[in-house]
Amino acid sequence: MEDKEKKPLRMTASSLDGRDFSNMDLENADFSFSSLKDINFDGCNLRNAKLRFSALDRTTFRNADLRNADLSFSSLSNVDLSGAKVEGANFSFTSQEKPFNWQDFSLIGLIKNQGWLGTSVAIILGAVILYGINAISYFTAEIVYTDEPVRIKLYQYLVFQNIIAGVFTILVTQGLTVMLDMIVKRNGVKHLILTVIIFATNTLLSIAIYYVVGIETVLKYKQMYPTETAQSAPWYWYMWGPIIVANVFYYLSREGKQISRKISDQEYQLLNLEKLKTRAELDALQARINPHFLYNSLNSIASLVHEDPDKAEEMTLLLSKLFRYTTGRKTEDYFDTIENELEMVETYLQVEKVRFGDRLRFTVEVMDATLRELQVPKFILQPIVENAIKHGISRMAEQGNIVVRIYEEDNWLHLCVHDNGPAFPDTMGAGYGIRSIQDKLKLLYGEEARLELHNQPTKSVNIAIQKSAIEQHQQANHAVSS
Numbered sequence: 001m002e003d004k005e006k007k008p009l010r011m012t013a014s015s016l017d018g019r020d021f022s023n024m025d026l027e028n029a030d031f032s033f034s035s036l037k038d039i040n041f042d043g044c045n046l047r048n049a050k051l052r053f054s055a056l057d058r059t060t061f062r063n064a065d066l067r068n069a070d071l072s073f074s075s076l077s078n079v080d081l082s083g084a085k086v087e088g089a090n091f092s093f094t095s096q097e098k099p100f101n102w103q104d105f106s107l108i109g110l111i112k113n114q115g116w117l118g119t120s121v122a123i124i125l126g127a128v129i130l131y132g133i134n135a136i137s138y139f140t141a142e143i144v145y146t147d148e149p150v151r152i153k154l155y156q157y158l159v160f161q162n163i164i165a166g167v168f169t170i171l172v173t174q175g176l177t178v179m180l181d182m183i184v185k186r187n188g189v190k191h192l193i194l195t196v197i198i199f200a201t202n203t204l205l206s207i208a209i210y211y212v213v214g215i216e217t218v219l220k221y222k223q224m225y226p227t228e229t230a231q232s233a234p235w236y237w238y239m240w241g242p243i244i245v246a247n248v249f250y251y252l253s254r255e256g257k258q259i260s261r262k263i264s265d266q267e268y269q270l271l272n273l274e275k276l277k278t279r280a281e282l283d284a285l286q287a288r289i290n291p292h293f294l295y296n297s298l299n300s301i302a303s304l305v306h307e308d309p310d311k312a313e314e315m316t317l318l319l320s321k322l323f324r325y326t327t328g329r330k331t332e333d334y335f336d337t338i339e340n341e342l343e344m345v346e347t348y349l350q351v352e353k354v355r356f357g358d359r360l361r362f363t364v365e366v367m368d369a370t371l372r373e374l375q376v377p378k379f380i381l382q383p384i385v386e387n388a389i390k391h392g393i394s395r396m397a398e399q400g401n402i403v404v405r406i407y408e409e410d411n412w413l414h415l416c417v418h419d420n421g422p423a424f425p426d427t428m429g430a431g432y433g434i435r436s437i438q439d440k441l442k443l444l445y446g447e448e449a450r451l452e453l454h455n456q457p458t459k460s461v462n463i464a465i466q467k468s469a470i471e472q473h474q475q476a477n478h479a480v481s482s
Contacts, residue, residue, distance in 0.1 A: 392421020
């Protein structure tokens with residue numbers, strides 16, 4: 001009797017708040033349009049699951065498998081995704097804002113929050129800004145189009161007074177910002193102190209401007225228009241403007257510093273994460289040693305023990321030297337000199353020569369002795385030489401020849417491995433050795449390095465790295481070590 005095919009769980013448009021699905025196998029499950037608030041999906045298998053248009057507030061996905069899951073158009077407020085696998089997951093148009101908290105008051109947070117409070121604040125700000133712009137337009141139009149000289153002078157005086165008061169208010173607020181942040185801890189007290197200072201200083205400034213440039217114009221205007229209602233407003237009525245501007249400016253200045261600090265912290269964390277990711281990838285790339293080489297070497301040693309004990313001893317010592325090289329250096333150091341890399345390659349080739357005998361010849365050529373001191377990624381040559389043995393020399397009945405050439409051309413360092421084995425097929429896919437080299441070059445140098453396979457004029461694998469990129473890495477490593 002055949003096993004029935006496993007059917008995916010379907011709970012579309014369901015209310016499942018607070019349930020525990022930890023460590024369950026929910027691959028291909030469909031929770032679209034569902035309420036999944038406060039649910040525990042820790043360690044759950046949700047590969048290819050559909051969580052579209054769902055409420056996932058305060059849901060935890062710690063160590064869950066969300067690969068290729070669809071969470072588009074879902075609410076993800078306060079969701080915990082630590083340790084989750086999210087490769088290929090779709091988070092398009094998801095909302096990740098935290099709910100507004102009065103203890104963490106933020107104007108930007110309020111406006112971004114799409115609830116009634118955020119919308120109300122945005123409406124008030126929009127109305128105030130529009131009111132101010134229209135007031136500027138009104139007074140400007142009065143100055144330009146009125147035919148009454150006294151009214152023109154009054155409006156010019158008011159515009160001048162407001163410009164001076166605005167500049168003065170910003171300068172005073174900016175000067176007080178550092179002092180308030182250092183001396184006072186509570187934000188409410190800071191704004192209260194700022195309000196009192198701005199009220200007092202702007203009152204003195206307005207009085208000074210009035211008696212210096214405005215007293216004659218204002219008196220003439222009062223004589224001509226004694227019944228104007230605006231004249232009956234108390235003098236302190238006009239202090240609201242500078243007070244509001246000062247407090248808003250101080251608040252935005254403080255918020256801007258906090259946002260800049262958060263961005264800097266996030267950039268620093270992302271940089272560290274990227275470094276750790278790169279290090280982990282490089283560790284994985286350089287840690288792998290081809291087991292077939294070890295098997296073949298050990299089999300060769302076993303066969304030589306009785307036939308030629310001296311060669312068996314020689315091969316054992318060479319193999320020991322090779323593995324000391326691969327395992328005896330610092331794992332966090334991803335670079336080594338060309339001199340050391342060539343020493344490893346020569347040791348490897350000597351091991352293989354014991355196995356192949358006269359069927360293998362090799363030479364190492366460095367066109368300029370100074371190139372030996374340049375630092376390149378560790379284990380960058382050995383996999384290529386290994387490929388030349390595996391796919392070239394081992395398939396030949398006649399004598400094989402491998403040439404390792406190091407040279408510089410047009411400010412590019414070239415690391416070439418030639419062999420006289422069968423040509424590369426046109427449709428050949430890159431094996432692990434070649435891919436590992438390509439990945440290393442991409443991780444460390446980006447577009448400043450390349451790997452090429454050639455059949456003409458001779459068969460070769462060519463690694464080219466910009467000399468400036470190599471020198472830049474060496475300077476950075478030297479600065480870190482010192």
